[in-house]
Amino acid sequence: MVNPNLQKYRTRVFAALAFLMLLPITSASAQRVRTAPVRVIKFDQLKAMIDAQTDTTYIFNFWATWCAPCVKEFPNFQKISKRYQSKKVRVIFVSLDFVKDLKKKLTPFVKEHAVTNDVYLLDEPDYNTWIDRVDSGWEGNLPSTLIINNATGKRKIYPIEFTEAELESALKEFIP
Amino acid sequence: MNKQLMKKQIALYSLFLLSFILLTSFGAAPTGYKAGDTAADFKLKNVTGKMVSLADYKTAKGFIVVFTCNHCPFAKMYEDRVIALDQQFAKSGYPVIAISSNDVAIEPDDSYANMVTRAKAKHYSFPYLYDESQQTAHTFGATNTPHVYVLAKDGNNLVVKYVGAIDNSAQDESLATQHYVADAVTSLLAGQPVAVAQTKAIGCGIKWKASASN
Numbered sequence: 001m002v003n004p005n006l007q008k009y010r011t012r013v014f015a016a017l018a019f020l021m022l023l024p025i026t027s028a029s030a031q032r033v034r035t036a037p038v039r040v041i042k043f044d045q046l047k048a049m050i051d052a053q054t055d056t057t058y059i060f061n062f063w064a065t066w067c068a069p070c071v072k073e074f075p076n077f078q079k080i081s082k083r084y085q086s087k088k089v090r091v092i093f094v095s096l097d098f099v100k101d102l103k104k105k106l107t108p109f110v111k112e113h114a115v116t117n118d119v120y121l122l123d124e125p126d127y128n129t130w131i132d133r134v135d136s137g138w139e140g141n142l143p144s145t146l147i148i149n150n151a152t153g154k155r156k157i158y159p160i161e162f163t164e165a166e167l168e169s170a171l172k173e174f175i176p
Numbered sequence: 177m178n179k180q181l182m183k184k185q186i187a188l189y190s191l192f193l194l195s196f197i198l199l200t201s202f203g204a205a206p207t208g209y210k211a212g213d214t215a216a217d218f219k220l221k222n223v224t225g226k227m228v229s230l231a232d233y234k235t236a237k238g239f240i241v242v243f244t245c246n247h248c249p250f251a252k253m254y255e256d257r258v259i260a261l262d263q264q265f266a267k268s269g270y271p272v273i274a275i276s277s278n279d280v281a282i283e284p285d286d287s288y289a290n291m292v293t294r295a296k297a298k299h300y301s302f303p304y305l306y307d308e309s310q311q312t313a314h315t316f317g318a319t320n321t322p323h324v325y326v327l328a329k330d331g332n333n334l335v336v337k338y339v340g341a342i343d344n345s346a347q348d349e350s351l352a353t354q355h356y357v358a359d360a361v362t363s364l365l366a367g368q369p370v371a372v373a374q375t376k377a378i379g380c381g382i383k384w385k386a387s388a389s390n
Contacts, residue, residue: 139319
């Protein structure tokens with residue numbers, strides 16, 4: 001006859017072992033979608049990215065977690081980014097959330113949406129000093145997207161909420 | 177008609193047509209009011225149920241027209257500042273006229289009923305008008321909320337004196353170093369030119385109806 005205490009002990013050991021065995025699996029699956037930390041930047045850093053001399057087509061999506069249409073169109077950029085991975089296309093998310101909301105809203109959003117693209121929080125609350133330097137045709141309304149290829153010199157601001165199809169057809173004007 | 181001429185005319189016509197198509201499809205460039213333009217009056221339904229026009233304000237020297245709305249976080253951040261602008265300048269002849277132009281099908285929070293509720297809750301001392309057709313926002317060229325137009329009366333004309341943001345710190349009023357609208361109205365009241373006549377700011381895009389979008 002098995003000692004009931006021993007039985008309890010065995011169950012506990014088994015449970016602990018099972019837990020230890022599962023641990024690497026769960027952490028590995030969590031690592032599979034590695035979300036980069038959100039970096040807080042100033043406008044000069046963004047400007048350097050916009051002006052980078054490269055033949056890559058950049059899609060800068062200006063958005064914020066408080067902006068409902070931005071949140072709605074967000075996955076479309078992720079999809080297009082994955083679809084055009086091999087085509088020298090990069091999507092960069094430029095958040096205009098407030099720095100105080102970084103940990104509370106922005107970082108959780110990025111994790112929840114498993115964002116693998118670069119996400120920056122542009123900490124420049126004096127908007128009038130830089131909006132025209134992104135594009136003079138932009139009035140500052142969110143969402144807005146700048147698509148740019150410095151090798152061809154083509155750039156355009158889209159002050160609209162993009163559907164996946166609209167974004168793809170806009171992008172196609174930029175890539176051969 | 178000779179063939180050569182006809183060809184030329186067809187070419188010219190095609191060129192004209194092409195440029196027209198290009199202009200209309202890519203002509204999202206702002207066509208709204210800039211400082212110095214003459215603004216058109218409008219007639220819109222206030223939250224009281226009455227229709228309001230700028231022409232109703234016989235003794236006003238001008239107006240602080242604010243395109244705003246209920247739902248937008250930026251409009252909410254500026255709401256108390258809009259109320260303060262009216263309290264500061266209405267008695268000197270520059271009342272606030274607030275207008276909501278969002279498509280309520282996209283943004284139900286901005287419905288007329290909700291506008292009425294909001295105006296009552298915050299004791300708006302100024303009209304809060306519903307631009308249901310979005311015609312007024314289109315005419316002014318408003319794109320964001322909040323988006324301000326300071327107008328000054330010049331005889332029977334309404335001259336645009338300032339277009340843009342309220343100040344340069346949406347999130348924290350105490351950090352604002354430029355009070356664009358207050359400065360513009362103060363200058364106008366003193367008979368001085370407006371130093372900063374146009375600014376840009378981040379804000380919620382106005383929610384256009386599908387048929388009238390951009």
